[in-house]
Amino acid sequence: DVDMLLHGWVDSAALRRAVLEAVAAGSPTGYLPRLRDPATDRAVRDLRRPVEDACVLVVDGPFLLTDPVGLDAVIHLQVSPGALARALPDDRQWWLAAYRRYLADERPVGRASAVIAYDHPAAPAIACRSGAA
Numbered sequence: 001d002v003d004m005l006l007h008g009w010v011d012s013a014a015l016r017r018a019v020l021e022a023v024a025a026g027s028p029t030g031y032l033p034r035l036r037d038p039a040t041d042r043a044v045r046d047l048r049r050p051v052e053d054a055c056v057l058v059v060d061g062p063f064l065l066t067d068p069v070g071l072d073a074v075i076h077l078q079v080s081p082g083a084l085a086r087a088l089p090d091d092r093q094w095w096l097a098a099y100r101r102y103l104a105d106e107r108p109v110g111r112a113s114a115v116i117a118y119d120h121p122a123a124p125a126i127a128c129r130s131g132a133a
Contacts, residue, residue, distance in 0.1 A: 002098045012067040020070055026051045065106045076112035078127055083119040
């Protein structure tokens with residue numbers, strides 16, 4: 001279901017509570033370093049990690065701009081539909097429709113602080129900097 005992938009796959013509430021807010025507040029109990037295992041597509045519960053002074057948090061995941069979670073900067077990895085089709089396993093080819101809709105609805109290229117051309121992961125290149133985020 002494309003709608004669920006775009007608007008329900010990322011647990012924005014958990015991301016805010018267990019990661020972003022915990023890091024921003026310097027939570028004494030720490031933050032969760034990951035919420036989901038990308039290989040199994042299942043939720044995980046890692047041990048909390050302490051928030052270090054002057055830490056930089058990098059959040060990685062698809063379709064994150066469907067529900068902006070208060071990110072200070074966004075880097076969009078721009079992949080052509082052909083390259084994405086070649087990279088996706090057979091059981092995830094239906095993600096192509098979601099990606100096309102994500103590009104049209106969320107316009108990540110215009111919203112990102114930087115766009116990286118990523119058709120060739122071994123040779124990424126800065127495509128543009130927009131200053132937005």
